[in-house]
Amino acid sequence: MIKLGVNVDHVATVRQARLSIEPDPVRAAVLAELGGADGITIHLREDRRHIQDRDLFLLKETVKTRLNLEMACNEDVINIALKVKPDMCTLVPEKRQELTTEGGLDVIENFNLVKDTVSRLMDAGIEVSIFIDPDESQLEKATYTGAKFVELHTGAYADAKGGEKIKELKRLKSAAKIAKELGFIVNAGHGLDYYNIIDIVKIKEIYEVNIGHSIIARSIYVGIKEAVREMKDLICKHSLECKK
Numbered sequence: 001m002i003k004l005g006v007n008v009d010h011v012a013t014v015r016q017a018r019l020s021i022e023p024d025p026v027r028a029a030v031l032a033e034l035g036g037a038d039g040i041t042i043h044l045r046e047d048r049r050h051i052q053d054r055d056l057f058l059l060k061e062t063v064k065t066r067l068n069l070e071m072a073c074n075e076d077v078i079n080i081a082l083k084v085k086p087d088m089c090t091l092v093p094e095k096r097q098e099l100t101t102e103g104g105l106d107v108i109e110n111f112n113l114v115k116d117t118v119s120r121l122m123d124a125g126i127e128v129s130i131f132i133d134p135d136e137s138q139l140e141k142a143t144y145t146g147a148k149f150v151e152l153h154t155g156a157y158a159d160a161k162g163g164e165k166i167k168e169l170k171r172l173k174s175a176a177k178i179a180k181e182l183g184f185i186v187n188a189g190h191g192l193d194y195y196n197i198i199d200i201v202k203i204k205e206i207y208e209v210n211i212g213h214s215i216i217a218r219s220i221y222v223g224i225k226e227a228v229r230e231m232k233d234l235i236c237k238h239s240l241e242c243k244k
Contacts, residue, residue: 002201002239003038004232005068005189007212012042012050025051026058028224032215035228039066039087041210046074046094053080060084068210070131073110073117082124089121090129090151090187104133104153107141115145122146129187134175143182150179151187151210154200158191169199176205194218194234201239209235 011028015021029040040063042051059067069086071077072094081089091114093105107114107130118128129149132138133156142150152175157168172188179186188200189210200209211231218227 002206002235003208004036004228004235005039005041005066005187005208005210006032006037006215006228007041007043007070007189007210008032008216009041009043009050009212010216012052012055016050016052025055026062028216028219029059029063031224032228033063033065035225036232037065037228038208039063039068041068041070041090041212043070043092044077044080046072046077056080056084056086060086068129073113078117078120081121081126085124085126088127088129088149090131090149091117091147092131103155104135104138105131107132107138107145111141111145114142118145118147131189134171136175136178139175139179139182139184142184148183148185149187150184151189152176152179152206153190154188154192155190157200158193158196172200173203176203180205194231197231197234198238201235 008025008028011023011025015023032040040059044051044056067086068088068090069081070090070092071081073091091105121128128147129151130142130147131151131153132142134152152172154172157172160168176186185207186205187208187210188206192200192209192211193214215227215231
């Protein structure tokens with residue numbers, strides 16, 4: 001069955017709105033794991049708008065499944081990652097003015113920086129994934145970085161309507177197949193929710209999905225443990241492996 005990584009960034013977003021100590025993303029991660037999460041994802045941004053260094057260090061000590069750190073190819077954050085050594089680092093683009101990540105990392109344009117970052121992290125024993133648009137040329141270039149994982153950016157699919165949504169889904173299916181043929185382990189994420197996840201988990205090449213906002217939003221009503229359990233049930237119900 002496709003694995004579920006739960007992003008707890010927006011628990012920290014609520015905390016930082018008041019510069020308080022609650023709600024705590026570390027406690028949220030524990031509850032997410034109890035709900036069935038296969039991993040915990042956080043994004044340590046350069047501007048520290050939500051997740052703080054303290055969160056990363058504590059999560060490294062408390063996460064029992066798998067800790068995935070989303071990060072830009074930024075020297076400060078790279079040095080922190082090398083010190084903490086999460087299970088995985090996912091390299092993402094980052095702009096100060098964006099509300100959330102707006103697209104995949106341009107590997108072609110930033111190849112030397114990406115390759116160097118991948119090498120430094122992997123030399124430290126950290127698995128590396130590249131968050132990338134479902135684009136064949138970008139995927140092909142990524143093969144030369146040394147990364148073993150890619151995470152396909154599903155944002156365009158999540159935002160599309162009608163015929164455009166069908167088009168974006170076909171694009172993701174094609175990219176997942178190409179990525180698998182290129183030797184990558186294929187993850188997917190961004191904008192996925194309790195409705196659009198159904199078609200994504202039918203893509204057989206996908207190993208893991210990373211979901212944050214929709215689960216945290218749902219947890220306001222039902223709690224994090226139950227919100228994660230509901231998403232896991234959907235993944236199991238609609239994935240091809242569970243239908244065999």
